[in-house]
Amino acid sequence: AQKVTQAQTEISVVEKEDVTLDCVYETRDTTYYLFWYKQPPSGELVFLIRRNSFDEQNEISGRYSWNFQKSTSSFNFTITASQVVDSAVYFCALRGSGGYNKLIFGAGTRLAVHP
Amino acid sequence: EAQVTQNPRYLITVTGKKLTVTCSQNMNHEYMSWYRQDPGLGLRQIYYSMNVEVTDKGDVPEGYKVSRKEKRNFPLILESPSPNQTSLYFCASSLKGGMNTGELFFGEGSRLTVL
Numbered sequence: 001a002q003k004v005t006q007a008q009t010e011i012s013v014v015e016k017e018d019v020t021l022d023c024v025y026e027t028r029d030t031t032y033y034l035f036w037y038k039q040p041p042s043g044e045l046v047f048l049i050r051r052n053s054f055d056e057q058n059e060i061s062g063r064y065s066w067n068f069q070k071s072t073s074s075f076n077f078t079i080t081a082s083q084v085v086d087s088a089v090y091f092c093a094l095r096g097s098g099g100y101n102k103l104i105f106g107a108g109t110r111l112a113v114h115p
Numbered sequence: 116e117a118q119v120t121q122n123p124r125y126l127i128t129v130t131g132k133k134l135t136v137t138c139s140q141n142m143n144h145e146y147m148s149w150y151r152q153d154p155g156l157g158l159r160q161i162y163y164s165m166n167v168e169v170t171d172k173g174d175v176p177e178g179y180k181v182s183r184k185e186k187r188n189f190p191l192i193l194e195s196p197s198p199n200q201t202s203l204y205f206c207a208s209s210l211k212g213g214m215n216t217g218e219l220f221f222g223e224g225s226r227l228t229v230l
Contacts, residue, residue, distance in 0.1 A: 004157075045205065045221040091157060100165060101146050101209045101219060102173065105157035 002027045004094050006106035013082055014114050021077045021109045023092030029053075034068065034075045035093040035103065045091070051075065082113045117142045121206050121222035128196055129230050136191045136225050138206030144220070145211040147189040151175065152203040152224075161204075164189055165211065196229040203227075 003026040013019045025034065036048040049059060051068050059066045063080045079086055089110045093103040119140045128134055140147065148163035150173075160173030164183040178200055180192040189208075193200060206222040 006157075009155075043203065043226070044223045047218075047221075050218070093158075100163060101211075102148070102160055102163065103150075103158070103219060105150075105159070107155050107157045 002029075002094055002096055002104045004092050004104050004106035006090075006092055006109050008109045009107070010110045010112070012112045012114065015083060016081050017113075018078060018080050019082050019111065019113075021079075021090050021092075021111065023075045023077065023106060025073050025075065025092070025094045027094060027096055029096040031097040033095040035095070036066065036075075036077050037091045037093065039089040039091065039108070041088070048077075079111075082111075084113050084115055087111060087113045117220065119206055119208050119220050119222035121204070121225045123225060124223065125226050127228045127230065130197055131195050134193050134196060134227075136193075136204055136206075136227070138189045138191065138222060139187050140189075140206075140208040140220070141187065142208060142220065143186065144208040145186070147183070147206065147208045148173065148219075149179070149181065149189070149191045150205045150207065152205065158205065161191070193227075196227075198229050201227060201229050 005024045032053045034051045038046040056068050065078045067076045089108045091108045092106045095103050122137045145166045149161040150158040152158045159175045161175055161179050162173050162181040164170045167183055167186050170181050170183050183189055204225045207219045209219045
């Protein structure tokens with residue numbers, strides 16, 4: 001069975017702090033994709049990153065960075081120097097190697113960044 | 116502009132009153148799906164469609180119907196809504212599943228309340 005666990009339900013930080021959102025996944029597939037989405041208070045889902053299982057290089061995009069470790073089945077997301085606009089719910093998701101495009105989502109982590 | 120459009124965005128209804136949430140995409144995508152989002156559960160797939168006239172159940176299909184008569188449209192039908200179907204619903208589309216594709220485009224969400 002495939003599963004995504006985001007153990008942190010809510011995180012609260014003060015602006016400019018660094019924060020890491022954890023994501024642990026389970027799959028028996030050898031080929032799979034991992035995703036992060038942001039859901040701001042307005043409710044839409046904003047795609048942040050996709051990583052395939054063959055690419056373990058860490059990714060950095062501005063203040064965002066992602067650490068993918070197959071050995072621990074984790075795909076953690078770090079925001080450096082957090083800002084109030086980063087306040088949102090963040091979802092980690094997994095797509096297996098099946099022939100259709102189903103995403104398995106974690107429960108989400110609500111991040112509150114306070115001024 | 117490439118987009119997935121859902122209507123209505125917000126709806127309050129009463130138990131047993133049939134309703135339809137429409138979803139339309141303008142990207143000529145073969146694959147479309149519906150998810151519902153509930154607190155603590157993340158997003159779960161309700162139904163999906165690989166192409167016109169091809170639909171199948173996701174993880175939580177009970178109480179829902181779908182149809183795919185045209186490639187661009189994938190309506191979600193609640194024949195007799197119940198309060199446990201109060202949720203935030205997302206429609207998504209992509210090119211047909213395969214390991215070289217996989218980018219899911221999400222609509223803006225439809226918040227449904229059943230009294």
